[in-house]
Amino acid sequence: MLPVKRFVEFIGQNKLFTPANKILAAVSGGMDSVLMAHLLKAAGFNFSIAHCNFNLRGPEADADEEFTRQLALQMGVSFHTVKFNTQQYAADNRVSIQMAARDMRYRWFDEVSQSAGYDVIALAHHQNDTIETILLNLTRGTGIAGLHGILPKNGNLVRPLLFLTRNEIQTIIAAEGLTYTEDASNASVKYARNKLRHQVIPILKELNPNLEATFESNLRKFRELEMLLNREVDGLKKKLLLIEGNEVHISINEIEKLSPKRLLLFKLLYDYGFSEMVVDDLITVLGRHPGRVFESAGFTLLVDRGRLIISPKASVKDKAVSISPRDTNVGYNNYKLTVLHDDSPLIVKDNPLAVSVDAELLVYPLTLRAWQQGDTFYPLGMKTRQKLSDFFIHQKVPLHQKDGVPILVNGNGDIIWVGGYRLSERYKVSDNTKKVTIFELYKL
Known part of the structure; x- marks a missing residue:
C-alpha cells in the first residue's frame, strides 16, 4: 500500500x-x-x-x-x-x-x-x-x-x-x-x-x-547546531560590520575578541567569498601587517590600521574619457567633471574637488582616466617629479581606492591633476596667467 x-x-x-x-x-x-x-x-x-x-x-x-x-x-x-x-x-x-x-x-x-x-x-x-x-x-x-x-x-x-x-x-x-x-x-x-x-x-x-x-x-542535531551558529553570526554582523558607502569596515580589536576566532571570522566573511585558507592567512597578519590585501572573486579585503576594509572589485578599470575644448561636463566612474573657462585668473580654494589651471598650458583633447603603473607628476609645492604610486602611499590612499581616483591628463601626456588630491605644480595659476580653466568634480 x-x-x-x-x-x-x-x-x-x-x-x-x-x-x-x-x-x-x-x-x-x-x-x-x-x-x-x-x-x-x-x-x-x-x-x-x-x-x-x-x-x-x-x-x-x-x-x-x-x-x-x-x-x-x-x-x-x-x-x-x-x-x-x-x-x-x-x-x-x-x-x-x-x-x-x-x-x-x-x-x-x-x-x-x-x-x-x-x-x-x-x-x-x-x-x-x-x-x-x-x-x-x-x-x-x-x-x-x-x-x-x-x-x-x-x-x-x-x-x-x-x-x-x-x-x-x-x-x-x-x-x-x-x-x-x-x-x-x-x-x-x-x-x-x-x-x-x-x-x-x-x-x-x-x-x-x-x-x-x-x-x-x-x-x-547538525541542523539545530547550524541554526544556533547562524543566529550568533547574525548578531555579530549587526554589531561588527559597519557600512561606509560601498565598503564594509570591521574593527580588528573586535575580531581579536572572537572565540572561536577562525570559525566566526570565516562566517563573517563568507558572504564576500573569502575561503578558509584566506581566513587562516588573515589571522596571522591581523594587527601586525597593515597594507596586506586579500581577494575573493568579487571583493578585496584590505588590512588597514585597526580595521579590515572590504570593498567590491571593479571588474575592469573605467574607460578613459576624452575632453574637448567645447565640453562643459563629462561623466567618469562615479563622478561628473565640470569644465568652466574664465577670463580672470581665479584661484579655487578650500575645495579639494576643484582646481584652477592655467588655460594656456592645456593641450586638447584632455583625458580623464584611472592611474597607471609608471605614472609620475609634479605635486603642487614640489619641484621634483614623484611617482603616482608613491604619492598615493604618502597620502595614505587605501589600495582598494586607487583605481577609483580620476586622473586628469593633458594632451601632451602630463598629469594635470590627481582628482581630489593634488594639482600639478606645472599647471598652477601664476602671476603671468591670463586665463584659467576650472575643473570641478562632483561625486555621484
Whole structure:
C-alpha cells in the first residue's frame, strides 16, 4: 500500500507545499521519481511531470523519455521534456558530465517553473541520498553546512521523499507492482557517489544496521547546531560590520575578541567569498601587517590600521574619457567633471574637488582616466617629479581606492591633476596667467 498518509504528513511538517500549489515533479523514470509521481497523484496534489533527456545513453535515454511521457498520459497530467547536448556543454564549460547535467537540469526546471507558473519543483531524493551527500562532503572537506545533508526545502526546490529509505522505496515499488526504468550507469562505480553507494555504505551498514535512522538523528542535531551558529553570526554582523558607502569596515580589536576566532571570522566573511585558507592567512597578519590585501572573486579585503576594509572589485578599470575644448561636463566612474573657462585668473580654494589651471598650458583633447603603473607628476609645492604610486602611499590612499581616483591628463601626456588630491605644480595659476580653466568634480 502506498504510504500516502506518511507522505502528506512529511509535506505538512516541513511546509513543502499545499493542495493549492502547482507542482513541477522532476521524473527521470527511475524507481524513486516514479514513486514520487504516484504518491503525488494518490494524495490529490496538482502536479505536472518534467523529464530531461541528456543524450548520454542513446536509445536507452529516448526510451526513458517515452516512458515518462506515457506515465504523464496515464496520470492525466501535463508533460514537459527537453533534450540536452550534455557532452558539448561539459566541454565548453570545462566541467564534469555530472556537473553539466546538474547545471542544465536545474536551469531548465527554473525556466519551465517561471514560464508555466509552478510554485515548487519536486525532486525525488530520499534518506540514502542524504547519507551519500554527507559522506561526499566530508571526503572533500566541508563546513557545518555540509553536514546538514539534503534539506527538505531549499527555495522553490522540495524533496517530499526524504522520509523514506532506498530499501523502503524498493519494497513499496515491488508491493504495488509499479513499473520504472533502470539507468545502467547507476551500477557503475567510476562515479564517486556510486562508489559510496555500492562499496562504502554496505560496510557501514554492517557496523550499524540502523545507519539511516542514526544519520537522520544526527542530521537533526547538525541542523539545530547550524541554526544556533547562524543566529550568533547574525548578531555579530549587526554589531561588527559597519557600512561606509560601498565598503564594509570591521574593527580588528573586535575580531581579536572572537572565540572561536577562525570559525566566526570565516562566517563573517563568507558572504564576500573569502575561503578558509584566506581566513587562516588573515589571522596571522591581523594587527601586525597593515597594507596586506586579500581577494575573493568579487571583493578585496584590505588590512588597514585597526580595521579590515572590504570593498567590491571593479571588474575592469573605467574607460578613459576624452575632453574637448567645447565640453562643459563629462561623466567618469562615479563622478561628473565640470569644465568652466574664465577670463580672470581665479584661484579655487578650500575645495579639494576643484582646481584652477592655467588655460594656456592645456593641450586638447584632455583625458580623464584611472592611474597607471609608471605614472609620475609634479605635486603642487614640489619641484621634483614623484611617482603616482608613491604619492598615493604618502597620502595614505587605501589600495582598494586607487583605481577609483580620476586622473586628469593633458594632451601632451602630463598629469594635470590627481582628482581630489593634488594639482600639478606645472599647471598652477601664476602671476603671468591670463586665463584659467576650472575643473570641478562632483561625486555621484
